[in-house]
Amino acid sequence: MNGNRIERTELPEPRYEFGGDDHVFVELDEAMSFDANFQAMAITQQIDERDIAGVTEICPANASYMVRFDPDVIHPETMVEELKEIAAETDISEYSWETRVITIPVLFQDPWTHETLMQFRDHHQDPDATDLEYSARINGFDGVEGFIDAFVGSPHMVTMVGFVPGLPWCFQMVPRTEQLEVPKYVQPRTDTPSRAVGFGGAFSVVYPVQGAGGYQLYGRTPIEVLDVDQQLPNFRDSMVLPNPGDILNYRRIDREEYDTIREEIEEGTYEYAIEAVEFVPDAFFEAPHEYNEELTKTGVSSS
């Protein structure tokens, strides 16, 4: 049955492009797919492991990746040769990586994002509906409840982190036919509450800080994804929670639980639900729903 598997995407020849004298940008595909993203993930992990002299930044993106380097140490052409060599040796069918399943509690239709989205109705495709009502309708759901069920029904993989520190772009781990797709706002908003959970194109996001944004707004999480002061226990090693390759499992909560968790976050006592897992692309492609269920139920603890 096609519908229960992830159909593999044949990727075109990658495009190697110079970004000035100190970056190489590699486009693996113009369209988003798990194949393109996993390839980006696998190659960037290999670059990291090779510890190539002169490389200063290694950035996987949704269907591409980028490296920054010091051209005094490595010539741009040599850099591209290295990347091609790594690509030739990378086969995601034989690849797996250590990652984490992170539970993100979300209060959908919360008062804060609701206030914001109502403020910006004139920037929206459908001024008479909420973002959730609009998204549910254009994705063929009878109502908001069914749409939220689909949104939280399968985990989302962090396929890229960026724009601002700690903002994860997440691609839901389901076959193409089940994937939700929603346009961004016609005009970006000038405001978004911090910790808002949104969706645009085929990606869910969590906004780490208050600011501009163009994604449809669905809810708000009480937990932080960015802690610049590194006060929370889970941020001791890094001020940013999500990393490329992590798996976010959105969990629907009510207002009472939201308030309880928020209080614990503010007191610094909240324990993030994080499970270390081994991610095997091939097993996921074969039976995504079963694989996801196992991932989110019985993550193999790392310690």
Add this chain to the structure above:
Amino acid sequence: MIEVVKGGVSTTIQDLGRFGHYHIGMPPSGAMDLFSHKVANALVGNASDAATLEMTYDGADLRFEENGVIALAGAPMPAELDGEDVPMHEAVRVEAGQELETGFTTEGARTYLSVSAGIDVPEVMGSRSTYTLVGIGGHEGRTLQAGDELVTGENGAAPDTVVGNTAPEENLPDLENSNVLRTVIGLCDYRLTDESREQLCDVAWKVTPEADRVGYRLEGPELEFVEREQPFGAGTDSSNVVDVGYPIGSIQLPQKPIVLMRDAVTGGGYATIGTVIGADRSLLAQRRTHETVRFEPVTVEEALDARQSVQDDLAAIRTAIER
């Protein structure tokens, strides 16, 4: 200790930048005009990675509570130390109790002030650079304001060995006539129509008031994208691509070009069409609002030659100082 008497329009503490964290959305920050930052440090005998003050348009006024040496580099800025003129690109002795007053840059946008041994603030992720968006680095992660107190480092060069150092004029950029930005065209430039790709390098682009450490937004003709059925995940607008990482110096096109600078947004869904080369990003940082810039297409080899030429200038300045 240095007391800030007046902060200026936008003065921040910067060094060479913060690296290794772009993949979690953390831009490098660091001096926008890296060349001038290095010159300022060289004049007072500092290593390049010492933190300087980056002053934008209007300088800061400072009271020094210890003896030391300072130097100004980059955009020419009128400055007086207790009423005595402070020349640009020269190491000047300061004594405890003296006050530096500065005015508006007469050309260019950014002036760097170095102090012997550098400004000492705690490093965040390996750098003292200020990144105001999330409020890290520098002094409390923000622009300086009156009343702030800055600590300087220890073990600076002995004042007598550096006071009077100057940088030879011929090795400094001519800011007034530096509006050509050499650019490696590429990345997602296939999204542009042939006509628009030509236009990009043919017209003069005007720097808008929205030009800051994140990016320089430019004003000019509307560029057009090739019509296509948008690929899955790219979003509905023809300016959108499936989100990519943005190189520092890259030109992205939410219709009007934005050249990303050192506090760049690290990635997103706008098509990028080329990258201003390393050597010329310092020059762009000195362009003022309403001035124009042009993009000149170059090859990577030409970009590397330009890089070498900047390094030669810096080496010549260091040699002149050591003589």
